[in-house]
Amino acid sequence: MKIITTHKNTDFDALSSVIAGTLLYPGAMGVIPKMVNKNVEQFLSTHKTAFNIVLPDEVEHNVIATLVVVDTNSWKRLDRMEKLRDREELVIHIWDHHDQQGDIEASWQCIKPTGAGVTLLLRELQRRNISLSPLESTALLIGLYEDTGSLGYPSTTAEDAQAAGYLLANGADLNVAAFFLNPPYEEAHKDILFKLLESTEKFSHRKIRVAVNILSLDQKVPMLATIDNVRATQTKTLNAKVQGTRHKVQGSTHPKRATPAP
Ligand SMILES: [Mn+2]
Numbered sequence: 001m002k003i004i005t006t007h008k009n010t011d012f013d014a015l016s017s018v019i020a021g022t023l024l025y026p027g028a029m030g031v032i033p034k035m036v037n038k039n040v041e042q043f044l045s046t047h048k049t050a051f052n053i054v055l056p057d058e059v060e061h062n063v064i065a066t067l068v069v070v071d072t073n074s075w076k077r078l079d080r081m082e083k084l085r086d087r088e089e090l091v092i093h094i095w096d097h098h099d100q101q102g103d104i105e106a107s108w109q110c111i112k113p114t115g116a117g118v119t120l121l122l123r124e125l126q127r128r129n130i131s132l133s134p135l136e137s138t139a140l141l142i143g144l145y146e147d148t149g150s151l152g153y154p155s156t157t158a159e160d161a162q163a164a165g166y167l168l169a170n171g172a173d174l175n176v177a178a179f180f181l182n183p184p185y186e187e188a189h190k191d192i193l194f195k196l197l198e199s200t201e202k203f204s205h206r207k208i209r210v211a212v213n214i215l216s217l218d219q220k221v222p223m224l225a226t227i228d229n230v231r232a233t234q235t236k237t238l239n240a241k242v243q244g245t246r247h248k249v250q251g252s253t254h255p256k257r258a259t260p261a262p
C-alpha cells in the first residue's frame with residue numbers, strides 16, 4: 001500500500017500537495033493529520049469524500065510499502081508515523097519546497113525552493129499529461145495561492161505563476177478559492193505584530209540595521225507563522241526568522257520598513 005502524508009497543523013499547500021500526490025501515485029491513499037488549519041478543516045468538512053483521503057488512525061501501518069511525504073521532510077512533523085521510522089524495506093519519496101535539513105532519509109526526493117510545494121507536484125502531473133477536474137484544480141490553486149500570497153510573496157517563482165495559469169485554464173474557481181483563503185493578517189496576528197514593532201531593540205551589525213523583539217503570549221495563537229511573512233519583505237539580507245512557540249514569539253525586523261501589510 002502507498003500512502004501520501006504531510007505535516008501536522010496542515011495548511012492548504014500541504015493538503016493540496018497530498019491531493020496532487022493521490023493523482024500522481026495511482027491507488028495511493030492520502031493521510032491527513034488530525035490537527036489541521038481552520039480553512040483546511042472547513043474544506044474537508046464538505047469535500048473530503050471527493051478525494052482519496054483518510055485520517056492517520058484509519059491506516060493499517062503494517063501494510064504500507066511506500067510512504068510519500070509532501071511539504072515537509074521531518075519525522076516529528078508527521079502524525080502517527082513513528083511506527084514506520086525503522087522499517088528498512090519502506091520506500092520513501094519526499095516532495096518539499098523548504099530548505100531546512102530534515103531527518104527523513106528518502107529513497108527518492110524532489111526538494112526545490114518554489115513558493116508553494118504543490119507547484120512541484122503539479123509540474124510532474126503536467127509532464128505526465130494527467131488531467132485535473134475543476135474541483136481538483138481549485139483545491140490545488142488554494143494551496144498555491146496560500147503559500148505564495150496569491151503570487152505576491154517574494155518567494156514566488158516563475159514556476160508558481162505558470163502553475164497558477166495552468167490551474168485556472170483547467171477550471172479552478174477563484175470564487176471558491178477566495179472563500180477558503182485566509183486573510184494575510186487576522187486581528188490576533190496584527191496585535192502581535194504591532195506589539196513586536198513597538199518594542200524593538202535596535203542595533204547595527206556590519207552596516208545592517210537590526211531590530212530584535214521577544215514577546216510572551218498567554219495562549220496559543222493559530223497560524224502564527226503568518227507573521228513570518230514579514231521576514232520575506234523586510235529582512236532579505238538577514239537569515240532572521242520569526243518563530244512561534246506555544247507561549248513565546250520572537251523575531252527580527254528591519255525597523256525602517258516595519259509596517260505590516262494591510
Ligand atoms: Mn508549503
